Amino acid sequence: MNAGNINEQGxxxxxxxxxxxxxxxxIILIAVGTYMADLDKADPNKMELMGMHKSFGAIFLMLAIIRVIWNRISHTPELPEVLATWEKNLSKTVTATMYLLMMAIPFxxxxxxxxxxxxxxxxGLIDLPVLFEKNxxxxxxxxxxxxxxxxxLLVAIFAHIAGALKHRFIDARDADVLPRMMSIKPRP
Structure with a gap:
């Protein structure tokens, strides 16, 4: 399988x-952000962590934009036919919500x-453009x-994971979507 193409399986x-x-x-951004928020303002580690958090947040925003563009120009596997219409709609809604939040949070x-x-x-090497004046x-x-x-986003991630696990372990064998994104064998 080459870098840009998919086959029926993934x-x-x-x-x-x-x-x-x-x-x-x-996961790291949320963990560091949560830890950093609880630090005292006078703690020197807070400013260093905040700088790293902002840097990786900006990189994450760039990756999210790349991911949205890539999702639009590359082909993705169709959802399994055995899924009910409501499951397909829910999957698309959760995915769209995650994409939106992956851009809204760093923004x-x-x-x-x-x-x-x-x-x-x-x-601390490159200042990104200032998009908003002080307010x-x-x-x-x-x-x-x-x-x-x-x-x-955490709720959407939970729904995303729960759906994938449901399709893997509870639904019909043909509903299993995990092998598309992971190097695991389909259910027997």
Whole structure:
């Protein structure tokens, strides 16, 4: 299977690398963000972690944009025919919600940083463009939205995983979608 193409059984290598790489990144970003939020403002580690969190968040946003574009230009396997219409619609809704949130979360962090009057920097080496002028009131809204969007993403991720596991272990054998994204054999 080459990097861009799929066959009837799964996604291409590029899609799999994006999927699993971003899955790992989102776990780390959420863990670091949660830890960092609980640190005292005077803790020197907080600023260092915040800089790393923002840098990787900006990279994550770029990867999410690449992923959306790639999803539009590459072919993806159809959902199994054995799935009910409501399951197909739910799968598409959860997937679309995850894509939207994977862009909205880092964008809200980027906006929050700009609105508080700071640039977003990639590892202290490159300042990214300032998209918003300082506005503390709107910055406070972005600060409230950021973790709420993360919670929404966690719900969507849970639904995504639960659906894949349901299709693997509960539904008919032909409903198993996990081998498309993982190097595992289909159910016997």
């Amino acid at each position: 996604y291409g290598t590029f899609t799999k690398v994006l999927h699993w790489g971003m899955a790992l990144m989102v 809200s962090g980027y906006a929050m940083t700009n609105l508080f009057g700071y640039p977003v920097s990639l590892f 503390i009131e709107i910055a406070k809204l972005a600060k409230q939205a950021h973790p709420l969007l993360v919670y929404a």
